[in-house]
Amino acid sequence: MTGKTNYSNSQLTLLVVLRVLIGWHFLYEGLSKLVNPDWSSVAFLLDSKGVFSSLFSSLATNPNVLKIVDFMNIWGLILIGLGLILGLFTRISIIAGIALLGIYYLSHPPMVGFSFSVPSEGSYLWVNKNLIELAALSVLLVFPTWKKTGIDRFIF
Amino acid sequence: MSDNTENNNGRSGISRRDILKGMATVPVLGAFAYAFYRKRKHTRQIRNSILENINLSTDDNEVPVANSQGKKIRLGLIGFGIRGPQIAKAAGFLHPENVESMKKGAEANSADSRYQEFINQEDLNVEVTAVCDIFTVYAKKAQETGANIERKGEGFKPQQIPVIYNDYRELIADSNVDAVIIATPDHWHAHMAIEAARAGKHIYCEKPMSWSVEETYQLRKTIKETGVVFQLGHQGRQTEAYNKAREVIDNNIIGSVNLIEVTTNRNTPNGAWVYPIHPEANPGTIDWPKFIGQAPWHKFSLERFFRWRCWWDYSTGLSGDLLTHEYDAMNQILGLGIPDKAVSSGGIYHFKDGRTVPDVLHTVFEYDAYDLAMVYSATLANSKSRGKVIMGHDGYMEVGNSLTVYADRDSTRYRDKLKKGIIDPSLPILSYVQGKKNIDAVTSATEQYFAGRGLLYTYRGGKRVDTTHLHIKEWLDCIRTGETPSCNIDRGFDEAITAHMGTMAYREGRRVLWDHENEKIV
Numbered sequence: 001m002t003g004k005t006n007y008s009n010s011q012l013t014l015l016v017v018l019r020v021l022i023g024w025h026f027l028y029e030g031l032s033k034l035v036n037p038d039w040s041s042v043a044f045l046l047d048s049k050g051v052f053s054s055l056f057s058s059l060a061t062n063p064n065v066l067k068i069v070d071f072m073n074i075w076g077l078i079l080i081g082l083g084l085i086l087g088l089f090t091r092i093s094i095i096a097g098i099a100l101l102g103i104y105y106l107s108h109p110p111m112v113g114f115s116f117s118v119p120s121e122g123s124y125l126w127v128n129k130n131l132i133e134l135a136a137l138s139v140l141l142v143f144p145t146w147k148k149t150g151i152d153r154f155i156f
Numbered sequence: 157m158s159d160n161t162e163n164n165n166g167r168s169g170i171s172r173r174d175i176l177k178g179m180a181t182v183p184v185l186g187a188f189a190y191a192f193y194r195k196r197k198h199t200r201q202i203r204n205s206i207l208e209n210i211n212l213s214t215d216d217n218e219v220p221v222a223n224s225q226g227k228k229i230r231l232g233l234i235g236f237g238i239r240g241p242q243i244a245k246a247a248g249f250l251h252p253e254n255v256e257s258m259k260k261g262a263e264a265n266s267a268d269s270r271y272q273e274f275i276n277q278e279d280l281n282v283e284v285t286a287v288c289d290i291f292t293v294y295a296k297k298a299q300e301t302g303a304n305i306e307r308k309g310e311g312f313k314p315q316q317i318p319v320i321y322n323d324y325r326e327l328i329a330d331s332n333v334d335a336v337i338i339a340t341p342d343h344w345h346a347h348m349a350i351e352a353a354r355a356g357k358h359i360y361c362e363k364p365m366s367w368s369v370e371e372t373y374q375l376r377k378t379i380k381e382t383g384v385v386f387q388l389g390h391q392g393r394q395t396e397a398y399n400k401a402r403e404v405i406d407n408n409i410i411g412s413v414n415l416i417e418v419t420t421n422r423n424t425p426n427g428a429w430v431y432p433i434h435p436e437a438n439p440g441t442i443d444w445p446k447f448i449g450q451a452p453w454h455k456f457s458l459e460r461f462f463r464w465r466c467w468w469d470y471s472t473g474l475s476g477d478l479l480t481h482e483y484d485a486m487n488q489i490l491g492l493g494i495p496d497k498a499v500s501s502g503g504i505y506h507f508k509d510g511r512t513v514p515d516v517l518h519t520v521f522e523y524d525a526y527d528l529a530m531v532y533s534a535t536l537a538n539s540k541s542r543g544k545v546i547m548g549h550d551g552y553m554e555v556g557n558s559l560t561v562y563a564d565r566d567s568t569r570y571r572d573k574l575k576k577g578i579i580d581p582s583l584p585i586l587s588y589v590q591g592k593k594n595i596d597a598v599t600s601a602t603e604q605y606f607a608g609r610g611l612l613y614t615y616r617g618g619k620r621v622d623t624t625h626l627h628i629k630e631w632l633d634c635i636r637t638g639e640t641p642s643c644n645i646d647r648g649f650d651e652a653i654t655a656h657m658g659t660m661a662y663r664e665g666r667r668v669l670w671d672h673e674n675e676k677i678v
Contacts, residue, residue: 020184027188035196061269085184153178154170 007143015145018136019084025133026097027081033074041070048107049114056107076100087150094141101134202578224281229632232286232333232357234324234348235340236298237462238431239362240289243337243389244301246624248280251301256309275307277625280632285332288321290443291461293436295320322443324348328355335385335635338362341470342477343451346371353382358635360628362389363484364476364655365648369677372652379645387631387641388648390484394626397559400588401489401546404553404561409586411550411569413490413528418482419542420474420534428507428515428536429465429477433458459510466511468663473513474502474534475658480651482532482544484643485555487650489546494653494670495521495530500662506537519658532658551585561586653677 007015033039041060048056059069076096083093108116110124120128146152231247233240241251250258258271284302289295303314321327324344328336328351335358338348346366349359359379365388366372379386392398404410422428437458444456451469454460464470465477486492502517515536522529533542544555550567554560563570565581573579627643634641653670657677661668669678 016181020181024184024188028192031192082185085181085188087178087181149177149180151178153174 007145007148012145012148015140015143016087016149019087019090019140019145022097022133022136022140023081023084023086025081026077026084030074030077030079030081033070034078039070040066041073042066043117045069045107047117049116050106050109050111052106073100087146087152088155090146090150090152091141091144094137098134098137098141101130101137105130105134224279224632224636226281226636229280229282229635230285230332230334231282231302232288232327232330232336233284233298233302233318234288234327234336234338235344235362236287236289236294236301237291237339239389240294240298240337240339241301243339243360243362243624243628244284244298245274246277246622246628247282247284247337248277248307249284249301249304250274250307251297252304252309252312255304255307255312259309273622277622278629280629282632283316284318285316286319286321286327286330288324288327290322290446291434291437292441293434295322323446325351328352328357333357335359335632339389341447341464342472343367343470344449346375347449349386350375350378353378353384353386356382356384358385358631360387360389360631361648363480363651364472365652366656367470367472367476369653369656369660372649372656373675376645376649385631385635385638385641386645386648387627387634388484388643388645388651389624389627390481390643390647390651391623391627392481392485393488393642394623394630395485395557397555397557397588398485398488400559401553401555404559404586405490405546409551409561410546410548410553411564411567413526413546413548415528415547416486416490416530417542417545417547418479418486418530418532419544420478420482420532420536421539421541422536423539427539429463430507430509431462433462437461463511466507466509466513468512471513472655472659473662474515474517474536475519475655475662478534479517479519479532479658480655483530483654484647484651485544486530486546487647488642489555490526492523492526492530493650494672495657496524496670496672497522498654498657498661498668500658502534502662506535514662517658517662519661521654521658559586559588560584 045056045060045066059065077100080093080097080100083089084097105128108114108130110120110126110128112125122129147156233244236244241254244250245254255271255274258268258274261268262271283305284298287295287298287302289298299318299320300312300314302318303316304312305315306313319330319332321330324340327333328348336348336352338345338352338359338361340348340362342364344367345361345364346368349361349365350371352359353375366375405413425431439456442456442461444461447461448454454469460467460470465473471477498519498521500517500519502514504511504514505516507515517532517534519532520529521532546553546555549564550569551561551563553562561584563574563579563581563585565574567574570579570585574581579585631641633639657668657670660666660677670676671678
C-alpha cells in the first residue's frame with residue numbers, strides 16, 4: 001500500500017457504500033441463522049460438489065465438528081458484517097470475508113455438469129454472486145476507506 | 157502501517173470533524189436494527205396468525221426406555237429369507253458376515269453410520285433359542301445369527317447356539333421358546349400364528365396378517381381366547397410423523413377429509429419381487445412339501461420358492477404386500493377401520509414372467525361413515541414418487557418421514573387469511589421434520605426442499621432409530637407388562653380384511669362390500 005488515501009468525495013462515498021452494503025448482507029445472513037434454532041449447515045455441506053466435496057461432507061458427518069462449523073459460520077458472518085459497516089478492524093474483517101466467500105464458492109462451484117439441491121435464484125456459469133462479492137471485497141481491501149470513514153480511524 | 161500520516165496530526169486531539177467522519181456509518185446499524193425488528197415482527201405475526209386455534213404438541217416424543225428388566229425373553233425365529241434377518245437385526249442379532257461388512261463399510265466411508273448404529277442399538281434382553289427355515293442354508297444362517305450375541309464380525313464366537321428345527325411345529329412346542337417371530341410366505345402367517353397362540357407363545361407376525369379371509373377370523377378368535385401378545389409387523393406405527401399427522405387431523409386443520417391417495421411406485425426387479433435365486437438351492441436343500449403346505453400342489457420350482465410373492469398360491473399380491481403398509485398408516489392417522497366398499501382394476505402389464513398377481517393395481521375403498529374415499533394406485537414398473545396425500549376441504553397433507561400441510565386456495569376456513577396474503581397456498585402452513593425440535597409454521601422453500609428428501613437433521617441431535625427396532629421393542633415391552641401393542645390383533649383384522657376386499661374385487665371383477673353388523677364380506 002502506498003499510503004495515499006486521498007480519494008475524491010464521490011470515490012470515498014461509493015467505496016464506503018459498497019463496504020456498508022456488503023456488511024449489511026453479512027450481518028443479516030449471520031443474524032437470521034442465529035435466531036433460527038433449527039438452522040444448520042449440514043444440508044449445505046452434504047450438498048457440496050467438486051474437488052473439495054468430500055472434505056465438506058466429512059465436516060457434516062461429525063456432530064461435534066458440525067457444531068463448531070455452525071458456530072464459526074454464524075459468528076463469523078455477524079462479526080464481519082459489523083466490522084464492514086462500522087469500519088472496525090476492517091482489514092481483518094475483509095480478509096475473513098474473502099476467506100468465507102471463498103469457502104462457499106469452492107463448496108458449490110457453478111461448474112458445467114454440477115447441479116445442487118438448492119436451486120440458485122439466478123443463472124451462473126463459473127461466476128456466481130459469491131465470487132463477485134469476493135472480488136468486491138478484494139477491491140475494498142486495496143482501497144482502505146476505513147482510514148477515513150470508520151472507527152479504525154481512531155485506532156490505527 | 158505506513159499510511160497513518162494524515163491522522164497522526166489529529167492523534168493528540170481528535171477534532172469534532174474527525175469523529176463525524178469516522179463514525180459516519182454508525183447510523184446504518186440503527187437502520188439495520190429497525191429493519192431486523194420489523195422483519196422479525198412480521199414473521200412472528202404470520203406464524204401466530206396461522207397457528208391461531210391450532211394446538212399441536214411441539215416436542216418430539218422421546219424414544220421410550222425399554223422395559224427390559226427381569227427374565228430374558230426367549231425367541232424362536234420362523235422364516236429367515238429376506239425379512240427374517242432384518243427383524244433379527246432389529247432385535248439385536250446380525251450374522252457375523254453382515255456385521256463385518258458393515259464395519260468395513262464404516263471404515264471405508266465415515267459417513268456410513270450403520271455399524272455404529274447397530275452396535276449402539278439398545279439391548280432388549282432377549283435371546284434366540286430356536287430357529288426354523290426349510291431351506292438349510294437359511295436355517296444355518298439363522299442359527300449363526302442367533303448365536304452372535306456379542307454383535308461381532310471377525311472374531312465371532314458362537315454362544316448360546318439356537319436349535320435348528322425343520323418343522324415350525326417343533327419350534328412352537330419347544331419349552332425354551334417364549335415368543336415367536338414369523339417372517340414366512342403369506343400363506344403360512346395365520347396357520348403358524350394360530351398354532352403358536354394355542355401353545356401360549358407371544359407372536360410378532362409379518363404383514364399381511366392372513367392369506368385368506370377365513371383364517372383372519374380364526375386367528376383373531378385364537379389370539380383373543382389365548383391372550384398372547386400379538387404384534388403385526390407394520391413398523392410404520394412407530395413413525396413419529398404419523399403421530400403428528402393424527403394431531404393435524406384431530407385439530408381439524410385441513411377440514412373434512414374427503415379423499416386419500418396412497419401409492420406404490422417401484423421400478424426394480426427386487427421391488428417387483430423378482431428376488432435372486434440362491435446358488436445352493438435345490439430339492440435336496442429345500443423341503444418343498446413344507447413350503448407348499450395347504451397351497452395347491454406344484455412341482456418343485458426355484459422361482460416359486462424365492463419369488464413366491466408373484467403367485468396367488470402363496471401371496472396376497474400388491475394388496476397384501478404393499479397396500480397394507482399404506483392402509484395401516486392411514487388407519488393409524490384417521491382410525492378408518494374396514495371400508496364399506498371396494499373396487500379394483502389392474503393387470504400384468506410389465507412383468508410377463510409367468511406371475512399371476514398384477515403389477516399395476518388400482519383399488520378404491522369407500523368409507524360411508526366418514527364420507528370419504530381412499531384410492532390406492534400402484535405400479536411396479538415406474539418409480540415416480542407420488543407419496544401419501546390426505547385431502548380435505550381446507551387443505552391437504554403430505555405424509556412421509558416428514559409432514560407438510562398446505563392450505564387449499566378455495567378453503568372456507570382460511571378464506572380471510574388467504575385474501576389478506578397471510579397464507580400462501582403454494583407454501584406449507586405447517587411442516588414437521590422428524591428429529592427436528594419443533595413444529596414450524598412457515599418454512600422456506602429451501603427448507604421444504606430438503607425436508608421432502610429427508611436430508612435435514614439426519615446427522616444431528618437425536619439418534620436415528622430403526623422403526624422395526626422400536627416395533628419389536630414395543631412388542632417385547634408389552635409381553636413384560638401385559639399391555640397391548642399398537643398394531644394388535646384388532647388393527648391386524650382391519651388390515652387383513654381391507655386387503656382381502658381389494659384382492660377379491662380385483663380377482664372377481666366386482667364391487668366387494670363389508671357387512672359391518674355381521675362382520676362378513678359380501
